[in-house]
Amino acid sequence: MYKPESYEFFCPIKFSSGSRALENIPFELEALSARKPLIITDKNVTRRGLVRKMITAFKDSGVTIGIFDGIPDVPDMQLVTELSNIYRNGEHDAIIALGCGSIVDVAKVVNIAVSYNVKILRDLAGDNLMAHPLGPFVLVPTLTGTGYETSKFTFIEDLTFSSYFLMPDLVVIDSRTVRSESLQTTVATAMVALAHAAEAYTGPGKNPITDAYAYAAIQYVKDNLITVLTKPRNKEGRLALVNAAGMAGCAFSNMKPGLIHILGEAISAMFHIASGICMGILLPYGLEYTIQKNGYHTYDLLLPLSGFDEYAGTAENLKAEKAVNIMYEMQQDLYKVTGKKIPRTLEEANVPKYMVNDIAEKVFKDGAREFGIDDYRMVLEHAWEGKPMAHS
Amino acid sequence: MGDYREVQAGSKPFKRAYIAVMLWFVGRAIQAAARVDKAVREEFEKLPEGFTFSLGVQPHGPYMIVGKNQKGRVKYLGWKPESKVVDLRMAIKNIEAALLLFTFQESTAISICRDRIDFDGDLPPALTVIRAIGIVEVYLLPKLISKLAIKRYPVWSFGRKYLGRIRIYFHSILGY
Numbered sequence: 126m127y128k129p130e131s132y133e134f135f136c137p138i139k140f141s142s143g144s145r146a147l148e149n150i151p152f153e154l155e156a157l158s159a160r161k162p163l164i165i166t167d168k169n170v171t172r173r174g175l176v177r178k179m180i181t182a183f184k185d186s187g188v189t190i191g192i193f194d195g196i197p198d199v200p201d202m203q204l205v206t207e208l209s210n211i212y213r214n215g216e217h218d219a220i221i222a223l224g225c226g227s228i229v230d231v232a233k234v235v236n237i238a239v240s241y242n243v244k245i246l247r248d249l250a251g252d253n254l255m256a257h258p259l260g261p262f263v264l265v266p267t268l269t270g271t272g273y274e275t276s277k278f279t280f281i282e283d284l285t286f287s288s289y290f291l292m293p294d295l296v297v298i299d300s301r302t303v304r305s306e307s308l309q310t311t312v313a314t315a316m317v318a319l320a321h322a323a324e325a326y327t328g329p330g331k332n333p334i335t336d337a338y339a340y341a342a343i344q345y346v347k348d349n350l351i352t353v354l355t356k357p358r359n360k361e362g363r364l365a366l367v368n369a370a371g372m373a374g375c376a377f378s379n380m381k382p383g384l385i386h387i388l389g390e391a392i393s394a395m396f397h398i399a400s401g402i403c404m405g406i407l408l409p410y411g412l413e414y415t416i417q418k419n420g421y422h423t424y425d426l427l428l429p430l431s432g433f434d435e436y437a438g439t440a441e442n443l444k445a446e447k448a449v450n451i452m453y454e455m456q457q458d459l460y461k462v463t464g465k466k467i468p469r470t471l472e473e474a475n476v477p478k479y480m481v482n483d484i485a486e487k488v489f490k491d492g493a494r495e496f497g498i499d500d501y502r503m504v505l506e507h508a509w510e511g512k513p514m515a516h517s
Numbered sequence: 518m519g520d521y522r523e524v525q526a527g528s529k530p531f532k533r534a535y536i537a538v539m540l541w542f543v544g545r546a547i548q549a550a551a552r553v554d555k556a557v558r559e560e561f562e563k564l565p566e567g568f569t570f571s572l573g574v575q576p577h578g579p580y581m582i583v584g585k586n587q588k589g590r591v592k593y594l595g596w597k598p599e600s601k602v603v604d605l606r607m608a609i610k611n612i613e614a615a616l617l618l619f620t621f622q623e624s625t626a627i628s629i630c631r632d633r634i635d636f637d638g639d640l641p642p643a644l645t646v647i648r649a650i651g652i653v654e655v656y657l658l659p660k661l662i663s664k665l666a667i668k669r670y671p672v673w674s675f676g677r678k679y680l681g682r683i684r685i686y687f688h689s690i691l692g693y
Binding site for chain 2: 141143145148149151152155180183184185186187188189190191192193194195211215
């Protein structure tokens with residue numbers, strides 16, 4: 126087993142997962158000294174009946190809940206100010222984000238605003254600029270994650286906040302709230318988790334604790350994604366995928382972003398494709414690059430992907446290649462199972478070939494200098510054509 | 518502000534009532550079993566005199582409080598934990614978790630493993646109390662149901678099982 130020379134790992138999150146996990150929230154809030162939470166969500170979540178389920182879960186607790194369900198797809202700072210006023214005027218003492226993506230981004234920024242001061246919010250954007258912990262923050266994710274929900278990051282407008290204080294105090298994963306919205310959102314949630322976990326498991330920042338989180342996340346995605354897509358009512362499978370997203374987020378908070386993440390986010394921003402879909406396309410190519418470049422532990426990835434028997438039965442020098450092949454097979458399976466709705470290549474995702482160079486340059490200019498521009502270009506070109514690097 | 522509203526969480530009166538009755542009866546049955554059954558008596562002998570424990574549902578009950586008095590007798594002390602010094606608090610995290618436990622869909626051991634019960638107190642007395650409750654469940658419930666509630670169904674003599682059951686029900690109903 127890999128023993129790093131030195132490492133650090135931090136994760137303050139308590140997970141509560143299961144078929145009746147929502148009902149634990151009042152108990153856990155009391156442990157966090159909170160009595161009047163503000164639930165932040167959007168109209169879509171309300172329409173799907175999840176807010177009603179949340180209210181039912183609070184029955185018998187004697188708690189008064191504030192509910193704000195007006196989070197738009199692209200939130201702004203004005204909304205943060207409005208929500209901060211609601212929080213203060215309503216004398217709330219905890220935030221519950223019900224949903225994923227922009228809902229969680231706004232909830233995290235509102236937590237900064239009410240714990241500090243909304244006027245100095247912009248000054249706190251950046252890396253580790255918050256000096257003290259924030260108010261109690263509970264996350265109840267759906268199956269529409271972006272990979273950042275349990276992480277130390279949040280984004281609003283052009284601002285990026287990064288602090289361990291932004292990680293939720295409690296993540297409640299309940300099979301009633303993790304319903305699939307569409308094939309695409311399910312795949313995107315799972316693939317961003319798989320990409321983050323695979324990069325944590327194979328990257329240079331690898332350590333025994335990120336390994337534990339990443340291993341479970343990889344295994345959960347591999348074992349459950351296709352099942353959930355073919356049987357969307359499979360509760361255990363959905364629960365496993367959202368658990369994987371949560372665990373991958375914790376691992377991701379303790380590592381430097383890898384090549385797959387960096388390129389995936391860039392393509393997502395430039396072409397408005399879900400970052401999980403982009404990372405799903407890039408995953409095998411990024412891993413092949415990792416093998417070629419430094420060979421960091423990619424062979425170990427075979428264990429969570431294939432199980433003990435296949436791992437033990439594969440020669441050491443073939444393990445990494447086999448792990449990457451499983452990723453390629455997974456891409457093909459997703460393509461077939463979703464009726465060709467999930468692209469396997471950047472070409473299928475409608476990214477123009479002439480833009481490959483622009484993406485590489487943009488990523489490099491934006492400051493992601495851990496990798497060379499040629500490295501970015503090479504991975505992008507292969508991912509555009511769908512041509513494995515090992516065969517080039 | 519149009520997207521904001523405040524909601525007062527309601528209550529679950531029927532579920533609460535069911536759990537209250539179950540806790541009331543189990544509390545009295547523990548008192549009775551400590552008189553009738555040697556194994557339960559021996560379990561409670563390990564606990565210090567004056568030791569009191571509560572089992573209830575967070576945050577507002579219902580509860581049962583059972584204690585051992587200065588004479589070493591185990592007594593059901595009612596359902597109000599207020600104004601009582603409790604050495605061991607066993608708090609079921611919510612009414613749904615309590616229902617799983619008291620409708621025997623989940624055994625006590627599994628419920629604890631799934632973190633549905635929060636313990637505030639020392640571990641050895643907590644385990645003693647759990648073992649005693651397990652024996653009481655064997656007395657109170659038919660084999661088919663109590664097999665779901667405990668780890669392993671014990672092999673008891675006819676006399677211990679059926680005469681003990683009659684005596685415990687008798688004492689529980691009469692409350693002594």
